[in-house]
Amino acid sequence: SPADLLVTVDAGRLQRAKAEGLLQPVESEILKNSSPAELRDADGHWYPYTLRARVILAAKDRVKAGEIKTxxxxxKPEWRGRLLARSSTSSxxxxxxxxxxTAKGKDEAAKWAxxxxxxxxRPPQGGDRDQIKAVASGLADVCISNTYYLGLLLNSKDEADRKAGxxxxxxxxxxxxxxxxxxxxxAGVTKHAKNVPQAKAYMEFLVSPEVQxxxxxxTYEHPVNGDVTLSPTHESWGKFKIDTETLPKMSESQPEATRIFDQAGWK
Known part of the structure; x- marks a missing residue:
């Protein structure tokens, strides 16, 4: 490919790209200082510029504070018929x-699924925003979603979207x-990039304070350095602890996750 940069979502994809020799290491103090070491490639083959937190969203009027924590x-059986999530085909x-x-082992993960x-x-259907809207309508009480989809609803020009959020x-x-x-x-610089300085400069641009x-x-994705003060929406949700233990092994565990989804009947 003539491309100088690979820009994508999902650490697993980037880990596979590195393993297949598609990326080259980049040395940059700006990039190193922009994110925790656990959230980027240890050898500098790729660096993050936003975080995507996958959380639980609960109906304010039907789920008590502290009722669900993990x-x-x-x-658990008390959530029977009360949960929504999108398809297992979603990355x-x-x-x-x-x-x-990675955290619990494949047997416990299979039980969880x-x-x-x-x-x-209901059977999985639609995207994250569809799950949020369904919870808001009363179809379920909780759903799994990335936070930025909620941010898009809350800041939508459409009143119905805002009310759902x-x-x-x-x-x-x-x-x-x-x-x-x-x-x-x-983002990571491709192995055969012909414009490495420019590609590196663009990656550094993505993590600059103005662009963050x-x-x-x-987009309401979280800043890569976790600074929630950059957005009123993020600030309203507050700070949170990130799972930095499992991300480095994502590409190793994704094939097993796919098998578990099939066995569990998560369509």
Missing amino acids: YEDLA YNQSLLASVV KGVVSNFA EAVTVIFPNQDDRGVHCNVSA KMIANS
């Missing part, structure tokens, strides 16, 4: 389950142990 809680869900595989499936209020509250799971699962939007603030207030 991803593991989603598989967001594949990465989430991969994090459970089966429990989640048994709690679905206002009907739910954000729960950052597993704050007492590994933290919330976060994926990344990231612009992204935080337009």
Whole structure:
């Protein structure tokens, strides 16, 4: 490919790109200082520029504070018929389950996936915003979603979208142990890039304070350095602990996650 940069979402994809020799290392203090070491490639083959937190959203009028605290809680029988999530074909869900595989082992991850499936209020359909709207309408009480989809609803020009967003509250799971699962939007310089200095400069541009603030207030993805003060929306949700333990092994665990989804019947 004549491309100088690979810009994509999902750490697993980037880890595979590195393993297949598609990227080259980049040395940059600006990039190193822009994010925690656990959220970027140890050898500098790719660097993140935003975080995508996958959280639990709960109906404000039907779920009490503290009633659900972890991803593991989603598989408990008290949530039977009260949970929504999008399809297992979503890379967001594949990465989430991969994090459970890494944290808990494949057997516990399989039990979790089966429990989640048994709690679905309907078969998986639509995207994250559709799950949020369905919770707001009363079809279910909780859903799994990336936070930025809620941010888009809350800041929409459409009143119905804003009301749907206002009907739910954000729960950052597993704050007492590994933290919330976060994926990344990231970039890496391709192996055969002909314009390496320019590609590196663009990556550094993406993590500049001005661009980080612009992204935080337009896409509502989290700034890569975790500074919630860049966006009023993020500030209203507050700070949270990130799961930095499982992300480095995402590409290793994703194939197992896909098998577990199939076995659990998560369509």
